[in-house]
Amino acid sequence: MPQRQKPNEIFTPELVKILKIFGLISIGLVLLLSFFNSKRANNSGDDLTFRMTSSSRLYFFNVRALNYDRESRLDAGMVLFRHGKREISDSQPTLDLVIILNSQKDEAYLYLEPVNTDWPLQIRSFKAGKEKVFQFQNSNNSDFLMYVRDLEPWIADDAEFELKKDSNWISIWSKPKEKKALKTTLEDFFRLINEGE
Template sequence: MPQRQRTNDSLSPELIKLLKIFGLISIGLVLLLSFFNTKRANNSGEDLSFRMTSSSRMYFLNVRVINYDRETRSDAGMLLFRHGKREVSKSNPTLDLVIILNNSKDEAYLYLEPVNVEWPLEIRASSGGTQEEFQLQNGNNSEFLRYVRQLEPWITNEAKFEIKQNATWVDLWSNPKEKEALKTILEDYFRLINKQG
C-alpha cells in the first residue's frame, strides 16, 4: 500500500510574509483613499447653491453684522442686511446689495434692491477704456446671483458705474466708501455660502 504524504497544516514563512505585505498594502490604500473622499455626490435633488453652514452663519451674525443695518421680515421668516455705508437718498437712483438669511432653510441670498428706480435696470460699467452694459430683470435668487457674478469683476477693479434713469445715465456707487462696502458685502456673502468670490 502506498504511503500517503503528510502535508504540513501550517503556512510556510514565505506565504505568511506575502499575506502580511498584502494586508498592509490594502490597509494603507484604504487609509490613503479616505483622505480624498471629501466631496460626496448630492443625490437629494436639492439645490445647495445657497446653503450656509452653522459656523458661517454664526460668524456672520456675531462678527460681521456690526457693519450692517438689520431688518426682520417676520412675514417671510427672513433677516435682511444692508451695509451701513451704502448711499441713502430720497431722490437719487441707486442699487443696494442686500444679504438675506433664510434661517428655516439654512440658505443665504443676495438681492439687488433698486432704490428710486424701477425694473428693468440698465447699468453701465467702465474701467481703463473698456465699457460694458448690463440689462437686469427682476428675477429669482439664481438670476440675482448671476447678475452679481457679472458685476463682481467690475466691482473689484473699482470701475465707474452708471445706472439709466429716464434715458439719462446717473452715477452709481461713486463714493469710495460705497465701493468698499460692495466689496465687503460680496466677501461676507460668499463666505456665508462657502464659495469663492
Template sequence: MPQRQKSNDILSPELVKILKIFGLISIGLILILSFFNTKRANNTGDDLTFRISPSSRLYFLNVRAIRYDREIRSDAGMLLFRHGNRSVSPTEPLLNLVLILNSRKEEAYLYLEPESVDWPLELRASSDGESQEFLLENGNNTQFLAQVRQLEPWIAADADFEIKIDSSWVRIWKEPKELDALQATLGDYFRLINERE
C-alpha cells in the first residue's frame, strides 16, 4: 500500500513562505480597498445629474438660503431661490440665475431668467483682452446647465459681460455684488448636486 505524502513534502519551505506572503498581501489589499469604496455604480438607469442628497439640501435650506429671496411654486412643487444681491430693474436688461429645488424628485436645477429681453440671448464676455460670444436659448434643465457651464469660467474670472439688445451691446452684471451673487449661486448649486464641497 503506497504511503500518503505529507503536504510539507510536496511544497518546499520557500513555496510555503511565498504562498503565506501572497495570501496576507491579498487579504490586506482587500481590506484597505474596501475602506475607500464610496462610489457605487448606478445600475438604475436614472439620471443623477440633478440629484441632491438630503444632507446637502438641509445644509442649503438651513445655512445658505438666508441669502436668497424665496418663491414657493406650490403648483409645481418647487422652491425658487434668487440671490438677494442680484440686480432688479423693470427697465434695464438683466439676466439672473435662479436656483430651483424640486422636492418631489429630490433634484435641483439652474434657470437663466432674463428680464426686459427675449430669448434667444446673445452674450459677450471679455477678460484680459480675450472675448467670447455665447448664444443662449430657452431650453430644458440639461441645456441650461450646459450653458451655465460655458459661462462659469468667465464668471469666475470676473469678466465683463454684455448682452445684445437689437444691434447694440449693453453691459450687464456691472456691479461687483452682482458677480458675487452669480458666483455664490453657482457655488451653492454645485454643492447641492454634490459636484463641489
C-alpha cells in the first residue's frame, strides 16, 4: 500500500514562502490596476457616443451657453445652440455648426446646417499648398460627427474654406471671429460628450 504524504511534507517552508509572495503580488497588482481603470465596460448595449454627463451638461448651460443663440424645438424636445459670433446673412450661403442637446436621452449632437443653400454640400479646404474637397449628404448623427471629425484638422490649422453653390465657390468661415467661433463650438461639443480636456 502506497504511503500518504503528511500535509506538513507537501507545504514546505519554501513553497509557503513562494505562495505568499505570489499571493501578495497578485493582490497588489489588482489593486494598482484598479486605480487606473477610468473607463468601465459598457455591457448595456447602448451607444454612449453622444452621451452627456450631468456635470458636462451643467457646465455647458451655466458657463458656455452664454456665447450661443438658443432655439428651443418643443416638437422634437431638443435645444439648438448656434454660436453668437457666427456669420449671419440673409442672402450669402454659409454653413452653421449647431450643437443640439437632447435632454430626454441625455445626448448631444453636432449638425452642419446649410444657410441659403441646400444639400448635398461640397466644401473645399486649402492650406499651405494642400487642398481637399469634402462631399456631405444630409444624414444621421453618426455621419455628421464623422463629417466634423474630417473637417476638424483643417479647422485647427486655420485653413480656408469654400462652399459650392451652383457652379460658384463661396468663401465661408473666413473671418477671425468665425474661425474662433468654429473652434469654440467644437471644443464645447467634445467637452459635452466627454472627449475634451
